[in-house]
Amino acid sequence: MRKTIVPAIIGLLVIMIVTIGGWLYYNKVINNIELEEINETNSYTYHYVLVVDNTESVFWNSIYESAKEEAARNDAYLEFVGSTPASDYTVADYLEISIAARVDGIIVEPNGDYKVEKLIEKASKNGIPVVTVMEDTKKSQSSRISFVGINSYELGQIYGEAVCKFVTDDTKKVLVLLKDGTENYGIYAYMKAAVNERLSGQMQIEIQSYQVDSKISFETEEIIRDIFLDTDMVPDILVCLDETDTECAYWAAIDYNKVGVVDIIGYYPSETIISAIEKGIVLAAFQFDKEKIGRDCINALVEFKQMGYVSDYYSVDVEMVTKENINEFRESVP
C-alpha cells in the first residue's frame, strides 16, 4: 500500500507545483503588461509646449532635450509639437491647439506668420504665458513674456565677422539666402553694415540677398540649385541663415562641382555640416548654446509664474565653428 501511495502523492505534488508555477508565471506576465505602462510614467503639475517649425531638426531636438530636463526639475512636462513632413499642421495650428488644450505655458519660434502673432496674443489673453525662442515676434508690442535667442543685430554682427574672416582678394560677391517674412532681413541688413564697416574702402564686395520661399515644399532646394546653375548668380561666398539651406547648398556645391569656387557660411553645425567643415566645403557654422536656450525658455516661464514678470530678453551665446576648432567642437558635443 505504501509503495503505491508514495508515487501517487508525489504525482499530486508535481501537478500542484506545475499548476502553481504556471499560474504564478502567467500572473507575472499579465501584471508586467500593466507595470510597463505605470513604471514609465511620471506625473507633473505643469504642462508646457514647445512649438517649432520642424520637429525633426537636430537643433530643435537638442534644445527640446535640455528644456525638457529643466522643465522636469520644475515639476513640469514639456511637450514638443510642430510641423512634421507627415502632418499638415503649421505652427499656428499647434498654437491654437495648445491654447485650446489649456497648457500652462508655450515656447514658440514665430515664423513671421501673422496668424502666429495673433495667436500669441490670444494665448496671453487666455492666461497662457508665451516665450519666443530664436526668433522674436515682429510686433514691438507683443504680449510674449520673454524672448530667448540672439537678436538680429548680434547675429548680423557675427555673420559679418565671419564673412570678413573668409574674404580674399578674389572675393567679389556674397549672397545671403533669406527666408521670406522672417526676421532674416534684419540680420542681412546688420551683416551688410558690419561687413562694410570692417572692410571699409579696402575691398569692393557686392553683398546681395536672395529670397527663398519656405512655404512651398522642396522649393528651397530647387531655388538653391538654380543659383548654382546660373553663372551670373554664383557668389564667392554663400551665407545661409538656416539649417536646411546650409545642407542644400552643401549638396548643390558638390553636385555642380563648385567646391572651392563657392564658399558656404552655414547656420547650425549638424552632422552633415560638421563633415562639410572638415572637408572645407563649408567654412563656418554657428553653434548656439542649446542647453542654455532650453534652460532659459523654461526658466522664463517658471519665473513668470512665480514673480508675475520676467526679463524681456535672454541672450544666447554663439560660437563660430571653423576647420580650426572643429576637433574641439567635436569633443564638446557628444
Place this chain on the structure above:
Amino acid sequence: MKKFNNFKKIWNNLFIRTKLTLSFVFTSLILVFSNIILYSEVNQVTTKIDDIYISNVRLNDLSDALAATYDNVYEFLNTKSSAALENYYRSEQIFRGFLEDLGAETTDNQVQLLEKNIYNMSVSYLEITDETVKAKRGRDIEKYKNLNEDAASLYQYINSYIYELNNQQFSSNTSNYRILLTSLKSMEVISIVLLLLVCIINAFVLGIITRSILSPLSDLARTANAVAAGDMDAPLITVTSGDEVGIVTNAFNQMVYSIKTYISVTKENMENERKMKERELLMETHLKDAQLKYLQAQINPHFLYNSLNAGAQLAIMEDAEKTCLFIERMADFFRFNVRKLTEDSTLSEELEAVDNYIYILNVRFSGDIHFEKQVDPSVVNLKVPSMILQPLVENAVNYGIRNIDWKGIIRLEIEREKNQVIVHVIDNGKGMEPDRIREILDGGIGNDTNTTDSTGIGIHNVMSRLSLYYNKRELFHIESKGINKGTTVTIYLPFDQEKDRENVSDIISR
C-alpha cells in the same frame, strides 16, 4: 502514521461500489480542478485582451459623440430648430460622459498627455459651442459665425488628436497583445503538460485502486481452486477489507472450515461404526462358538429338557418327589442355557442358573459342594450378558474344589460399589500359581471345553464376551494366594452403561 492507518482501515471497509465511486470522483475532481484553473487563466487572458482594446473602443465612442455634438450644433445653426437644440444638449451630455473617462493629468506618457490635451480641447470646444448656441439664440450673426469657425477648426484638431491617440494606443496595445499572445503560448504548453500529468496520475490511481480491489479476489480464486482440487489444508485467506470481496472471502473461509469439520466428524463416525461392527462380529463369533460348543456337548437340549420334563412327571406319578425336583431343576438349567444364549439375561436369572447347577452337582456328588451366596438385592435386575456366572462357578468346581481332601466351599458375592457391580466367585480349592493366572488371562488356557463334565463354555469365552459387551477391558480378575489356597475370580459389571448394553443386545438380537 496513525491517521494513515485509520484511513486505510476506513478505506478497506468500504464497499467496492463506494470505492469505485470515490476513486472516480477523486480523479474527476483532479481533472475538474485543473480545468478550472486553466479556464480561469484563459478567462483572465480574454478579460485582459478586452481591457487592452477597450481604450480603443472608448475612443471611438468619444469620437462618435464629438461628431454627434458637432452635427447637432451645425443643425441648430442651420435651422434653429428646438429638436436640434435638444439633440445638441443630449449629445453634449453624452460627450461629457465619455470625457470623464479621459485622464486630465500631465505626465510624460504620450498617451496620457494626448488624453489630457483631448480633454482640455474638448472642454474648450464645448465652451465655444455653448457660446455659439447662445449667440445664435441672441441672433448675433457675426459672433456665432466666427465662433462656429473656431469650433470647426477645434473639432478638426480634436479629431486629429483622437486619431493620433487611437494610433498610439493601438500600437502600445498591440505590443501588449503580443506579450499576452506569447504568454498564452507558454500557457498552452503548461496546460498540456498539466493535463498529461493529470491523466497519468489518474491512470495510476485507478490502477492502484483496481488492484487493491482485485488482488483479494484473485487470492480467493487461487485458494478456491486449491480447495476444489482437494487440498483442504490450503491456508485460509486473511480478510483485510470489509467490502464485498471481504464478505465473500469470509464466507468462503467459513465454508472451508465447515467442510473440514464435517469431514473429520464423518471420519470419526465411520471409524466408530467400523469398530462397532468389528465388535459385533467378534461377539457373534464368540456366541456362535459358545453355542456350537454347547450344541456339541448337548446334542439336543430341547429334546433333553422335554425328556427331563417327562421324567419329572413320571417321578411325581411314582411319588418320588426328590427325583421330580432334581429332574425339574435340570430341565430349567438346560432351558435357560438354550434360551439365554441369544439374549441378555438378568443377574437374578444368572443366579437361578447357578443355583440349578449347584443343585444338580450336589445331587450328583451327594452334597459335596458347599455353596454360599451373598447378593445385594438392589442389583438383581441388572442386565448382563447371559451365561457368565455359571461358567465361573463351574470353573471353581472343576479346577478348584474337585478332588481336594478338605471340605470344598464355593462362595458367590454380588455387591454394588459406586458405578459398578462386583461379582466374586471364591473357592477354597487348589488355587494356582501366578504364571498360570497370567496364562489364563492372556487366553492361553481356560478355553478347554472338551472336559466331559463341562457345560461347554470356558472362562476365556466369558472374559471375551464381557469385554465385547461393555467395550472395556480389565473387567475380569483372578486372584490366588498360591497352591491349595483357593482362588477368587472377580468380574466388574459397569452399572451405568444401560444404553450401551441395550445397543449391543439390539445388535445381537438382530
